[in-house]
Amino acid sequence: MKITVVGAGYVGLANAILLAQHNEVVALEVNPNIVEMLNNKQSHIADKEIEYYLANKTLNLRATSDKDDAYKDTDIVIVATPTNYDEDTNSFDTSTVESVIDDVLAQGIVAPIFIKSTIPVGFTESMRQAKNTDRIIFSPEFLREGKALYDNLNPSRIIVGDTTPAAKRFAALLAEGAQKEDIEILFMEPTEAEAVKLFANTYLAMRVSFFNELDTYAEMKGLNSQSIIDGISLDPRIGTHYNNPSFGYGGYCLPKDTKQLRANFEGVPNNIISAIVEANKTRKHFVADTVAAKNPKTVGIYRLTMKSSSDNFRESAVLDIMNQLVAKGIEIIIFEPTWTDDTYGEFKVVNDLETFKNNSDVVITNRMNEELKDISEKVYTRDVYNEN
Numbered sequence: 001m002k003i004t005v006v007g008a009g010y011v012g013l014a015n016a017i018l019l020a021q022h023n024e025v026v027a028l029e030v031n032p033n034i035v036e037m038l039n040n041k042q043s044h045i046a047d048k049e050i051e052y053y054l055a056n057k058t059l060n061l062r063a064t065s066d067k068d069d070a071y072k073d074t075d076i077v078i079v080a081t082p083t084n085y086d087e088d089t090n091s092f093d094t095s096t097v098e099s100v101i102d103d104v105l106a107q108g109i110v111a112p113i114f115i116k117s118t119i120p121v122g123f124t125e126s127m128r129q130a131k132n133t134d135r136i137i138f139s140p141e142f143l144r145e146g147k148a149l150y151d152n153l154n155p156s157r158i159i160v161g162d163t164t165p166a167a168k169r170f171a172a173l174l175a176e177g178a179q180k181e182d183i184e185i186l187f188m189e190p191t192e193a194e195a196v197k198l199f200a201n202t203y204l205a206m207r208v209s210f211f212n213e214l215d216t217y218a219e220m221k222g223l224n225s226q227s228i229i230d231g232i233s234l235d236p237r238i239g240t241h242y243n244n245p246s247f248g249y250g251g252y253c254l255p256k257d258t259k260q261l262r263a264n265f266e267g268v269p270n271n272i273i274s275a276i277v278e279a280n281k282t283r284k285h286f287v288a289d290t291v292a293a294k295n296p297k298t299v300g301i302y303r304l305t306m307k308s309s310s311d312n313f314r315e316s317a318v319l320d321i322m323n324q325l326v327a328k329g330i331e332i333i334i335f336e337p338t339w340t341d342d343t344y345g346e347f348k349v350v351n352d353l354e355t356f357k358n359n360s361d362v363v364i365t366n367r368m369n370e371e372l373k374d375i376s377e378k379v380y381t382r383d384v385y386n387e388n
Contacts, residue, residue, distance in 0.1 A: 001075040001173070002026070004111075006100045008034050008063060010045060010252075011116050011141050012080030014148035017053050018177040020061035027063040028070035038063035046338075049149035071107050076170065080116045080141075085256035090263040092120050092256065098127070105131060112166040116141050118197055118257060121264045124161060124190035137162040138190045139170065140197035145251055152177070157184040161193030198264065201257040202276060207242050208249040209279040215245035215382050216286050226384040245382040247366050248283045248317035255280070255315045284317055288324035291364055291380055298331040300360025302372060302379075304344070305336075318366060322347065333359060 001023045005016040008029040016027045029035050034044050039062055043051045053059065064070055071077070081096035097117050104113055115124065115138045124138045138161040143151045158174050160167040171185050188196075211229060218225035225245060233240040249255065258280075262273050291299060301322060304313040313319070313336075322332050326346075334349045335356040342349055350356040357363065357375050364380045365372060367387075372379050 002073055003076045003078065003173075004028055004070045004074040005078045005080060006070075007080040007082070007096075007117075008038060008044075009080065009082065010047070010143060010145060010148040012078070013038075013043070013045060013050060014047075014143060014152045015078055015080060015116060015141075016061055017050060017057075017059060017149055018152045019173060020059040021057070021177050023173065024060045025062075026070045026074070027061065028065070028067065029063055030065060032065060035063040035065055045148070047146055047148055047150075049147075049153065053149060067103060067107075071104065071109055074109060074111050076173075077104050077109070077111050077113045078116055079113060083117045083119060083256075085259050087259075090259070092118065092123075092260055094119055094123060097123075101127060101131060101136060105133065111135075112137055112170070114139050114160075114170055118253065118260075119194060120260055121194045121198060122191055123194060128190075134164075135166075137164075137167055137170070138193050139174075140193055140200075142197075142200065154178065154180045155183055157186060159186045159188065159193050159196055161188060161190035163187045198257050198261040201253050202261045202273060204242065205249045205254045205258045205280070206272065206276045208246065208254070209276055209283070211243050212245055212248065212283045212382075213279060215384075216283065219290070219382075225382070229384065244385040244387060246317065247287050247321060247364075247382065248280045250315045250317040250319075252315060280317070281320075284320045285324065287364075287382075288321045288328070291321075291362055292325060292328045292330060294362050294380070296330060296361035298333060298359060298361050299325055300350075300356055300363040301332060301334045301336075301347075302356075302363050302365035302369065303336055303367075304334065304339070318364070321364070 003019050003023050003025045005012050005025060006028045008027045016025045019025050027038060037044050041054045043054050079097050079100045081100060083092040083094050086093045097115060101113060112135045124136055127136050128134055140159050142156060155178055158171050160171050167187055175183050214228060215225045218228055229243050232238055233243050258277050262277055265273050301318060304316050304318060326332055332347050334344055334347050335351060336349060337351055339349055353371060362380055363372060363378050368381050368383045
């Protein structure tokens with residue numbers, strides 16, 4: 001089959017590579033630099049499996065910015081464009097998704113359109129009605145930054161928000177490209193599939209918030225946070241995963257998905273959903289206040305990334321902490337080797353590690369690193385397990 005994937009970010013590229021093992025895949029991408037890199041079998045994303053597959057696997061994959069070329073004779077269109085949260089409208093900005101749908105329909109293509117972008121609950125049905133077609137189908141994605149292709153090769157489940165033959169063919173294509181066998185595949189109504197995506201990510205955000213509030217309590221009461229977490233996590237109903245304290249949940253998905261779900265709850269009684277969003281703000285305020293209480297003149301930020309395996313700064317919790325520290329009159333310097341400019345916004349970047357250490361009164365890092373062991377007395381982190 002010929003499959004067109006629109007958008008070559010984490011979701012789009014991971015899906016494109018997965019499907020290009022057994023199908024002709026064309027990645028439609030507006031950024032010419034990304035197009036060139038992909039056609040040279042190079043990844044613009046820090047992801048071990050993506051980099052390996054592009055360089056070493058036989059893939060029927062190419063990238064282009066030419067819409068006519070990408071859509072010609074295609075059998076399936078996958079939409080993987082960004083949907084950032086708009087604070088003014090209290091909703092995802094779905095304009096890029098809608099634009100792709102309009103382009104496909106304008107081309108007279110009869111191929112089904114599978115949305116992999118995260119969208120508000122009810123979006124698919126509203127698009128079907130507005131565009132007078134039932135070929136718009138939502139299939140949620142459950143990927144981690146830095147592990148996007150791995151998670152597609154080993155999916156926890158495949159969900160398609162439709163029950164038609166086209167939906168079943170699409171699920172079969174995803175399963176065919178995976179390494180994992182006996183994958184749970186669920187078919188449901190599109191609005192239910194949209195809800196699965198938002199509720200799943202909001203639950204993960206709730207779990208992060210819970211262990212962060214536990215850690216806040218332990219720090220303020222002079223208790224050993226790890227001892228408490230070890231003790232409760234050995235309960236099999238709780239588990240020993242996803243329990244490492246942090247500066248707050250961040251990244252591209254959790255902050256926007258929790259806000260979107262809260263907006264979708266308008267008119268529906270709730271306490272927990274709203275509290276999850278507020279808990280993340282409280283945690284970042286607590287971290288900023290704790291660091292400021294050390295009376296530093298200069299605070300060094302060791303990495304803008306939230307995870308050791310990621311190169312993504314989007315919605316990193318430490319960004320809000322930095323702004324709060326600046327508002328308290330504290331100078332900020334950043335060590336971020338993936339950033340080559342001398343400044344990041346209004347902040348100074350110092351990528352000579354020794355200079356960075358020497359010029360920082362306090363160094364804060366979301367995840368501890370061996371590079372900081374020699375200045376451990378300066379380091380502020382809430383990482384207790386040395387893992388993401």
